[in-house]
Amino acid sequence: MKVPREKTEKVKKLLKKLEIYDGKRRPRRTEDFVFLPVLDPDKAQKLGLEVVGIDLPLRPERQIYKNLEIVLQKKLNPEEMKYLRRYDIIGDIAIIQLPPELKHRKMEIVEALLTVHPFLKVVAVKGFHRGAFRIRDYSIIWGERRLTTVHKENGVEFKVDLSKVFFNPRMKGERYRLAQTVEDGERILLMFAGVLPYALVIARYRNVEITAVELNEDAVRLGVENIELNRRKLKGKIELIRGDVFEVVPKLPAFDRVISPTPKGVDALSLALSKAEKWLHYYDFVHEKKIDGFRRRIIEECRKLGRDCSVQVKKLSDYKPHVFKVCADVELR
Ligand SMILES: C[S@@+](CC[C@H](N)C(=O)[O-])C[C@H]1O[C@@H](n2cnc3c(N)ncnc32)[C@H](O)[C@@H]1O
Structure with missing residues (x-):
């Protein structure tokens, strides 16, 4: 949706309320307008603002996930693809979810992760948070037997030990x-x-x-x-x-x-x-x-x-x- 800059926040709020704001994509800004990503152009048009047909880029974390999907489409059938969940990269460790329906595809998923992120040294499946320190359970399914790594974010580095913090x-x-x-x-x-x-x-x-x-x-x-x-x-x-x-x-x-x-x-x-x-x-x-x-x-x-x-x-x-x-x-x- 093409929205005058000063109306951006108001329209974004309305789109979210109507559940047609596409949070997986990034808005584009020009001097006078902001292009907000919408999921349902017809519904958006009824709000009386201009809808334009441009493709807004996926947010980086979504793009990464999309890349994994593209690799896995060749290895998994459409039914199995439905069970794929979002994953995280912490330093050189990939943290994934592995629902029972995908357990037999573990190695295909690991191979696909290594294609998208060749620097990975560990792939672990995440469990639940425990206790007051909110430490998660993990089981390592591939690579080195460690949960320590250095993660980069916002221009700083964090040393973490996921088994302890x-x-x-x-x-x-x-x-x-x-x-x-x-x-x-x-x-x-x-x-x-x-x-x-x-x-x-x-x-x-x-x-x-x-x-x-x-x-x-x-x-x-x-x-x-x-x-x-x-x-x-x-x-x-x-x-x-x-x-x-x-x-x-x-x-x-x-x-x-x-x-x-x-x-x-x-x-x-x-x-x-x-x-x-x-x-x-x-x-x-x-x-x-x-x-x-x-x-x-x-x-x-x-x-x-x-x-x-x-x-x-x-x-x-x-x-x-x-x-x-x-x-x-x-x-x-
Ligand atoms: C949700 S985590 C947030 C940690 C950190 N701010 C982050 O975002 O990565 C909550 C943290 O509170 C700590 N914690 C739990 N109870 C505490 C308490 N009573 N006093 C101080 N720290 C506590 C845990 O060890 C954990 O590191």
């Missing part, structure tokens, strides 16, 4: 978005810091002071190594505290901005809000029908602290049917 490469765009929102000079609290992906990306772009808190000893060890690994690229400073957020944070002063990539099942909202002077970015998992209730709860918690706030809730990814990983951007007054 949490890491989600799909939050790359989210980390970039946050880094662009932050301003030089801010003091930032990062709760549940992990191996420091958020802290490092923000400190790479902005001259800020970040205090990060993490309980998992292995994540802290890797976090310290990651600060060293990126030292020359960082504009900002990072202090990493090993400890329980619920014991450490109450003793800290307030910060300009608080970021909480909250582990699933943990409620740290009131603690995070109590330490935020201007901004809070609070991550949680919320059923689509409860998003409005989640917003109202944040406003209510602000009131309890004698503060006024505005809240925008952004859906980031689908966690399971109808449940989304969301980020609440809270501006405090």
